[in-house]
Amino acid sequence: MIKENATARLIHFLVGLFVACLALAVILALAVPIGFYGMAMYLSPTLPSTQEIKKAKLEMPLQIYSSDDKLIGQYGNRLSLPITFDEIPDNLTHAFLAAEDASFFQHSGISIKGLGRAVTEAVTDDDSQTGGSTITMQVAKNYFLSSERTLNRKLTELFLARKIEDELSKNDILTLYVNKIYLGEGAYGVRAAAKKYYSKSLDNLTIAETAMLAGLPKAPSKYNPVANPERALTRRNWIIGRMHELGYITEAERDEAVSSPIGIKLYKEKLDVNMPYLAEMTRATLVNRYGKQVMHSGWRVRLTIDSEAQTDAEAAVLKGLVAYDHRHGWRGAEANDEPLENFRRYSSMSPAKVTKVNSRSFEATMPSGESVTVNWSGMNWARKYISVNRIGYSPSNASQIVSENDIIRLIPTANGNWQLAQIPKIQSSLVSLNPSTGAVNALIGGFDFNHSKFNRALQGWRQPGSTIKPLVYTSALKKGYRPDTMVSDNPIQVGSWKPKNSDGRFLGDITLRRGLYLSRNLVSIRLLQAIGITDTLNLLDEFGLDKEKLPTTLSLALGAGQATPLQMATAYSTFANGGHRIQPYFIEQIYNYNNKLLFQANPQQACAECFNEKLEALNKKAVEDYESSIENSDNTAGNATSTDQQNVDVAENSDESINLSIYDASPQSDRLKAPPVQYELAKQAPRILEPRVAFDMADILRDVVQRGTAVRAKALGRSDIGGKTGTTNDAKDAWFAGFHPTNATVVWMGFDQPSTMGRREYGGVAALPVWMDFMRAQLKNTPRQWVPNEQGFTSRRLQKKAVETTDNDESNEPDTSEKPVTTQTQQRTPSTPEPELSPQTPRTTNRGNNDGVPQNPLSVTPVDSIPPIPE
Incomplete structure (x- = not known):
């Protein structure tokens, strides 16, 4: 009986346990889907829409091209x-x-x-x-x-x-x-x-x-x-x-x-030409405007810069820096008995290790393992550097220059040989603009981007020296002065300040024209004193300089303020284009990965009417070329398919956002193959100078080349170029700002930390040769041209008076610290005859003011309103 009861209780317990387990299983079975459903209900509002996948960002490198479609940078x-x-x-x-x-x-x-x-x-x-x-x-x-x-x-x-x-x-x-x-x-x-x-x-x-x-x-x-x-x-x-x-x-x-090998063959896009200064300024500009996403947008950006012009500019700047080093001596090897692979190449300067020194030559190993010989003609320049103003005796033996295991630099010569070189401590920059549109033709930020990424063309604020004088003189021309107005070059004292000319001489009463092309400091000071600093500063602001970087004293006449090479090139473009203020730009077009146009520059132009006369023909040809390219594309593309359009917005927080479209899944090339585009009607650039004023100043600046401080430029054999040298106190900055009607180019040279470049390192010695080398290449096939005069014609002067010339620049200019101003009286002479009309040039129409209303080309400021010129 007891056993039966125990058995019953066990059976009852087991049945109860089974029922409990079954109930638990049912509860768990119901809890899992209920919990899953509950979690789904909780997370559902936070889940993104799958339709957003259609707009997901697909990433490709940013590519940068020159105007002639050479890949110059990729990010x-x-x-x-x-x-x-x-x-x-x-x-x-x-x-x-x-x-x-x-x-x-x-x-x-x-x-x-x-x-x-x-x-x-x-x-x-x-x-x-x-x-x-x-x-x-x-x-x-x-x-x-x-x-x-x-x-x-x-x-x-x-x-x-x-x-x-x-x-x-x-x-x-x-x-x-x-x-x-x-x-x-x-x-x-x-x-x-x-x-x-x-x-x-x-x-x-x-x-x-x-x-x-x-x-x-x-x-x-x-x-x-x-x-x-x-x-x-x-x-x-x-x-x-x-x-x-x-x-x-x-x-x-x-x-x-x-059994197959790994077989890796890594792909790397090779640049056609490596131009890092241009590529970096493009990247920085786009990132600043659209955000870092732009580097993965697949955009293909075409610049205004021609790769050949940029190469010419690089060669000219390097030649100028090497020439400076030759003038100031050999500073010695970079290192001795160190691994050659630790030294990288800069510009065309390759590192090399000296392996054998002969009496009039030495042998060296290049990074590639090649052995080269440097003959005496490639090293005899290397007089020992002692100081910026002093060099040692000329060497007579190669052992006086290099030793075995020295790490030195070599550059190739035109005849296929090698020349000893050294990394320059001095720097230089160059900016070249199209004066009609502001398009950048070439831009050099320094010796080598990998050596210094600082872009001196855009960021280098330096004293412009006498290159600012034409801008000051222009303010006088705007007030009615003429090139033959007589101005005193006699001594002047303003308070305790006794400025002087660079040569210490005084020429008495001379014309305004002669005062500028001989760069007479006292003439510049008297003009600024007469016309007023405030009005001059306002005009310099219109030229493109920053008034906040310029002094409000008479030292302004000698270039004591600060400006960048790009600003000076912008200012000189006004003289080349007949009086218009252009806006520099360097991004011409932006395409997406499939060569669909996203952006087309349409700059204000100095001669919009001239451009628009050709617009119909340009557009007709663009359409024909485009239709031809589409037909050819259809014949080669076959049955290529495409994905749905997917948009990438790289400027989500910008009011000027540009949406990228990736609509072709099978592009034919990873390179830019942009179709021709139709240009919009050009807009006229604002006029800041009357045609008469622009022509007179351009004419005077041509005299600077023909018989003034830039007379060395006559070697180019052109009468249609002009410009102005500039040298600051103690030769800390050397400039040449020059132009042709198709090209405004400015060259600067100096140390990053301002210090003297040495005696006789004037703008005409250090900067002008760089400008000449560059312009010689740019104007090689360009016919002679002239800047429009006040009647809207291109012209030339028939007579040129024989006057005193000088090869020296305006070096050793006086102290430009702040001094009080005094005003004296004026002296004027009759105006010069009107220049003769060139019979080869057709008549064109010039706009007068910014509103497009033609001004009277012969109108001149009344004599009574002209301020007096100090004696």
């Missing part, structure tokens, strides 16, 4: 080249399924088996397993989520994967995956990776290569075939084996693929 290591589902090779699809998600076409976004594998991998640290995330989950993470390891992010990934599966097809999901997945080396997507690792298109990849790419998503750095070839090879072969197991490839294909 951004990220590369994403979109493809369509039909463009995905079957082997590539099979490789990714084998490596990442074999049941992709069967599951609904989440794979329980895959999650189990992830746990197993975490426990066993088995690198041969596939990951736990499905391809759909990876799409959710790559497009919408961060890579942080949190429970909330993982749950969001799961729910978002289900949402993607509900709204997109499997083909769409796979296409999104292969376009976005990161595969190392800056490559996003399979097409970019094929290009980066193998320099191939997708359809040319082998089974082994597709398996190598498929092994990268799990850990792009860990399985990178460049950094970790052995580990990458192991994973590749495992994927090949999986492809065979899943029936994607045959046994023979498996064996062939496994």
Whole structure:
């Protein structure tokens, strides 16, 4: 009886336990979906719309081109080249399924088996397993989520994967995956990776290569075939084996693929011409305006700069710096008995190690291993540097210059030999503008960008010296003075200040014209004193200088303020174009990755009417060329497909945003192939000088070349160029600002930390030769031209008076510190005859004021209103 009761109680307990377990199981079975549903309801409002994938950013490097379509710079290591589902090779699809998600076409976004594998991998640290995330989950993470390891992010990934599966097809999901997945080396997507690792298109990849790419998503750095070839090879072969197991490839294909070498052939876009100063100023300008995203936008930016002009400018600046070093002596080797690979090349100066020293030559090894010989003619300039104003005796033996194991610099010569050189301590910059539009023709920021990234053409604020004098004189011409107005060059005292001329002489009463082309300091001071500092500053501001950087004293007449080479080139463009203020610019066009035009510069032009007369013909030809290019493109493109339009906005917070469009999945080239564009009607640049004033000043500045401080420029054999030398106190800055009607170019030379360049380093000695070398190349095939005169014609003067000339510049100018101003009386002479009209030049129309209303070309300020010129 007792046993029966015990048995009954046991049975009752077991039944109760079973019922309890069953109830718990039912509760758990209901709780999981209820909890899942509740979590879904909680996260649903925070989930992004899958439609946003259509607008996801696809990344490509920013490319920068010269006006003649030479690639001169590229920024951004990220590369994403979109493809369509039909463009995905079957082997590539099979490789990714084998490596990442074999049941992709069967599951609904989440794979329980895959999650189990992830746990197993975490426990066993088995690198041969596939990951736990499905391809759909990876799409959710790559497009919408961060890579942080949190429970909330993982749950969001799961729910978002289900949402993607509900709204997109499997083909769409796979296409999104292969376009976005990161595969190392800056490559996003399979097409970019094929290009980066193998320099191939997708359809040319082998089974082994597709398996190598498929092994990268799990850990792009860990399985990178460049950094970790052995580990990458192991994973590749495992994927090949999986492809065979899943029936994607045959046994023979498996064996062939496994035995294949890694075969990496990294792709790197080669620049046609390396022009880092231009590339960097372009990058900085775009990033400043649109944000850092622009470096991965795929934009192709065409500049106004011609690569040949830029190369000419670089050569001219380097030649000028080398010439300065030759004048001031050899500072010695850079190092001795150090590894040659520690020294990089700058400009055309290559490092070399001296291996043998003969009596009149020496031998050296180049970084390539080549042995070269430097003859006596390539080193006999190397007198020992003692100070900026002193050099030693001329050497008579090569051993006085170099020793064995010295690290020195060599530059090639025109006859194929080598010349000893040294990295210059002095710097130089050059800016060349088209005076009609403001387009930058060439720009040099310094000796070498890799040596110093500081762009002196844009950022180098220096005293302009006497290059500012023409701007001051122009203020006088605006008030009615003429080139033959007599001004005193006699001594003057303003308070305790006793300024003097550079040569210490006084020429008495001379014409305004002669005062400028001989750069007489006292004439400049008297003119500024007469016309007023305030009015002059206002005009300098219109020229493009910064009034805040200029003094409000008479030292302004001698260039005591600060200006950049770009500002001075802008100012001198006004003399070249007949009196208009142009706005410098250097970005001509911006295209997206598929050569669709996003931006076209339409600058104000000094002769908009001249341009517009040709507009119809230009547009007609542009349309014809464009239609021809489209026809040719259709014949070669075949049945290329395209993806949906995807927009990338790199200026989300900008009122001037530009949307990028990636609408062609199969561009024919990775280089800019922009079609011709139709230009808009040009707008007239504002006039700041009457034609008479602009012509008179241009004419005087031609005299500076013909018989003034820039007389060396006569060697160019041109009568249609003008300009002004400039040298500041103690020769700390040397300038030449010059122009031709088609080109305004300014050259500066000096030390970054202002100090004397040495005796006799005038603007006509240091800067002018650089300008001449550059302009000689630019004007080689340019016919003689003239600046428009006050009647709207191009003209020339018939007579030139023989006057005293000087080869010296305006060096040793007086102290330009602040001094009080005094006013004296005026003296005038009759005006000069009108210049004769050149019969070869057609008549043109000039605008008068900024509103486009023609002014009376013969109107002159009444004599009574002209301020007195101090004696």
